Amino acid sequence: MDLKQTFDIASATDPGMVRSHNEDSVAADAANGLVVLADGMGGYNAGEVASGMATTVIITEMQQMLQKAQPYEVDPKTRQQIGKRMVREQVLKANTSIYQAAQSQPQYAGMGTTLVVCLFYDNKVLVAHLGDSRLYLARDGKFKQVTRDHSLLQEQIDSGLISPAQAKNAQHKNLVTKALGIDPSVEPEIHEYPVKPGDIYLLCSDGLCDMVDDEDIGMAVQTFAANLEMAASHLVQMANDNGGRDNVSVILVRVLREYPAARGVMAKVFAWLK
Amino acid sequence: MAKLILSMDGLVLKEIPLTKERTTIGRKPHNDIQIDNLAVSGEHAVIVTILNDSFLEDLGSTNGTVVNGNAIKKHFLQNNDVIELGKYKLKFVGEAAAAAGGEKADFEKTMVLRPSQMKAAAEQAKAMAAAGASGAQSAAVAARAAAVQQVAAGATAAGIADKDHKLPPPAPAAAGGRPAQPLGAIQLLSGANAGKELELTKPLTTLGKPGLQVAVLTRRPQGYFITHVEGANRPAVNGQQIGPAPTALKDHDVIELAGVKMEFFLKG
Numbered sequence: 001m002d003l004k005q006t007f008d009i010a011s012a013t014d015p016g017m018v019r020s021h022n023e024d025s026v027a028a029d030a031a032n033g034l035v036v037l038a039d040g041m042g043g044y045n046a047g048e049v050a051s052g053m054a055t056t057v058i059i060t061e062m063q064q065m066l067q068k069a070q071p072y073e074v075d076p077k078t079r080q081q082i083g084k085r086m087v088r089e090q091v092l093k094a095n096t097s098i099y100q101a102a103q104s105q106p107q108y109a110g111m112g113t114t115l116v117v118c119l120f121y122d123n124k125v126l127v128a129h130l131g132d133s134r135l136y137l138a139r140d141g142k143f144k145q146v147t148r149d150h151s152l153l154q155e156q157i158d159s160g161l162i163s164p165a166q167a168k169n170a171q172h173k174n175l176v177t178k179a180l181g182i183d184p185s186v187e188p189e190i191h192e193y194p195v196k197p198g199d200i201y202l203l204c205s206d207g208l209c210d211m212v213d214d215e216d217i218g219m220a221v222q223t224f225a226a227n228l229e230m231a232a233s234h235l236v237q238m239a240n241d242n243g244g245r246d247n248v249s250v251i252l253v254r255v256l257r258e259y260p261a262a263r264g265v266m267a268k269v270f271a272w273l274k
Numbered sequence: 275m276a277k278l279i280l281s282m283d284g285l286v287l288k289e290i291p292l293t294k295e296r297t298t299i300g301r302k303p304h305n306d307i308q309i310d311n312l313a314v315s316g317e318h319a320v321i322v323t324i325l326n327d328s329f330l331e332d333l334g335s336t337n338g339t340v341v342n343g344n345a346i347k348k349h350f351l352q353n354n355d356v357i358e359l360g361k362y363k364l365k366f367v368g369e370a371a372a373a374a375g376g377e378k379a380d381f382e383k384t385m386v387l388r389p390s391q392m393k394a395a396a397e398q399a400k401a402m403a404a405a406g407a408s409g410a411q412s413a414a415v416a417a418r419a420a421a422v423q424q425v426a427a428g429a430t431a432a433g434i435a436d437k438d439h440k441l442p443p444p445a446p447a448a449a450g451g452r453p454a455q456p457l458g459a460i461q462l463l464s465g466a467n468a469g470k471e472l473e474l475t476k477p478l479t480t481l482g483k484p485g486l487q488v489a490v491l492t493r494r495p496q497g498y499f500i501t502h503v504e505g506a507n508r509p510a511v512n513g514q515q516i517g518p519a520p521t522a523l524k525d526h527d528v529i530e531l532a533g534v535k536m537e538f539f540l541k542g
Contacts (some may be wrong), residue, residue, distance in 0.1 A: 017348040112386055132384070147524045160437040206384070216477055222476045223490050226504035234492065235502070238477070241494050247464050 003033040008254040010033075010228035014236045016207055017244030024205050024249035025045030025113075027055040032066050033120030033259070035251050038113045039133050039205040041179070050098050050181050054113045059095040062086065062119070062134040072122040072261040084190055087119055087128045091180070091188045098181025110181040115192035116147065118202045118253065120242065122261035127194050131176040134209055136217065137193075138200040138225070143218025146201075147195070148268065150178035173210055200225060201253040204235070207246035211239040221252070228252045276328055278321075278357075279365040280307070297321040299359065300333075306311055313337050313360025321351070326369045330357060337353070400493040458498045458523070460491070465534040474498060482509075487532040491523070498538065499521040505532075 009030050015022040023040040025048065038054040040047030049132040071083025077084075094115075102108045114131025127135055132149040148154060152175040156162045162170060180186060201220055209217065212235070220238060224231030232250050278297075280291045290297070298305045300318040309318075312442040315335035322329045328351040332339040341349050349355075353368035366472045408530040428492055458474040460481075472479070474491055480503075482488040486506030490496055502508040508515050509531040511523070523529075 039384065041386070114384065174384050176384055177387050178388045179384075219476070219478050223480050224503055226484070227502075230501060230503060237494070241496075268494060 004029050005169050005257055006193075006256055006259045007081075007120065008034060008256055009035065009251065010232045012232035012236045013249040014240065014244075014247065016247050017182055017240050019247055020060075021045065021048065022247045023051055023248075024207070024247040025051035025252050026203075026249050027053045027059045028058055028251060028253075029063065032063060034062055035118045035201075035203060035253055036179070037116045037133055037203040037205065037249055037251050038110065039061045039131070039247065039249065040113040042110040042112050042182075045111065046102070046108040049101070049108060050111040050113040053098050053101065054065045054094045054115055054180055057097055058090045058115075058117060061090045061093060067092070070121075070261065071119060071126070072124075079119075081192075083119060083121060083126050087117060087126055088188060088190060089239070091115065091117065091128055092186070095180050099184055102181060104146070110219055112179040113162070114176060114205070115188070116181050117188075118203065120195065120253070120255075120259070121255070124192055126190065126192050128190045130186065130188050132173075132206045134204055134206075136202040136204070136214075136221075137203070138218060138221045139196060139198070141222065143214070143221060145214065148191070149176075150189070153177050156245060167274040173206070194223070195255055197255050197257050199255045200228075201255075202235075203253075204252040205247060205249040206242070207248035207271045208235055208239050208250060210246065211242040211244065211248070225254070228254055276323065276326070278307070278349070278365050280309075281363050281429065281515060282361055285315050286530070291322060292323045295323055297327045299322065307364075309362050311360050314362070318359060319357075327351075328366065328368075330366075346506065347389075349377075389402060453492075455495065455497065458491075458540050460536045463528070463535040463537055472475060481529075481536075482532045487528075489531055492520065492539075496522070500529060 008032050009028045011026045011028055013022060013024050013026050025038045025040065028035045036055045036058050038051035040049070040051030065086050069082050069086070071081075071086060073082045075085065076082070076185070098112065102111050114128060114133040116133045116135050117128040118135065118239070119126040128147060129135065129147045130150060132151045134149065135146040137144055137146050147208055148216055152172050153170055154169050155177065156170075157164055157167055178186065202217070216238065217235065220234050221231055224234055232252050235250045236248045276292045276434060278292065278445070280287045280290060294306065297307065298317065298320045298521075299307045299309065300316050301308065301310060301312075301314045302316040305317065315333070315337070317333045318335040319330060319332050319339045319376045319514045322331065329339065330339065330346065330349045330351050332347050337360065340346070341355055351366045351368070353366065355366040357364040359368065410495060424442055459471055460474065462468050478494050480488060481491060481493040482505070485504070487507055487511045488503040489510070490501050490503050492501060499511065499522055500511065500516060501520040503520065509529055510516065510520060511527050511529055513530070523538045525540045529536050
């Protein structure tokens, strides 16, 4: 099913005010309802290699997989949902590629990347993430964080060692507990959420949420809702105005209408006629 | 390069880079660092710098040389040492610390904390807490310190440069807030609400009618900007239609939007 008419997607990525190069990577495929954002790290300039590999591998592999199977279907044997399995497999594949490159090429040693993947299908969104890149949702005038960071800071908050207010000024914002390409295997956190028309999803690297308060991010997303391109560039600008100490990347996805999966022969014909 | 910061009563007078092998300190004018104060001897002390190391030596001065509160004859200078000469203070900033300014950004480089390290850190913290180290606060600090130490060790092993774990924490990101800037406001010049004034205190203010024509006024450190968001027609500033990019607003600019004229002005 072609979802091109269903979503309005805009993205922006910027090295920020301090760093000389951009280690973030963003990719979107509106027709398949797929967006990927990765924030690379480690190695000598290898962060961008890791994040680039992550987005490329996941986008291209997913495109092939989606031609063969429908993500909403359930595997009759394992009773597992195909979409979930598909995304997990591609994330693992990207992990292996990055890990092997890092092992075999000395200049890539230690590289890795955070990741957020969103796959939209059947009025739902499947979210897989690793590390401290985030997904936010603006719905009905409210703006909230969907993913929970895999970071030392988040664990400290969860265990009650520090309050979210203290976390803002905490020292070790940069330590993630999970990432792609660091270890031979990894388990991405995958969840599925229902989607409503009018929702705006924001994927961002920590360069945005470290520099700009959630409240201000939410306000910008909602104010510029009518013009996502402008919203994306404004978010980057806000991070840079506040110092822009890290690479800043955002992807915005607005859901324009419902997109139920075309089940059954008639529905498929109807979808094809549309 | 290492340097000395000369101050008196907490007031910084000057910074002196240690470029020479011998840097002399004294009251007489031929010294590299001349301090014209009777408490300072003519030839008071000398700093010998060899590669990255600096040594301070008292040259038999009348009142002696004090480093960090202790009178010394010869002293290997460490970062942040304070040399006292009468009322004057010379703070020594070592090579690494002086160079660190440029590397600060690296402190925020994302690094991975492996689960094994987390566990070790957590256990260490638990042990600390169990030992009754005064309350949760210190346990948190301990956990953090332990975790970071672990990471630093892990990073070295993994070949990740870990030059940052010793550095001081960066200034809090958003805590600095928006720098002080004059507050802007708009006053409606036409339409039903003519004369009404609106202060632009928020970072973003939406103007216009949704679906018809909407513009946003953004408050940035550089000043105020107007951006076209939606609608076939773009707003005009001083009779000139604005482009697709944000346009800077000057004091007393007249904005025309959805048939309504308004004036932008800065409040002192």
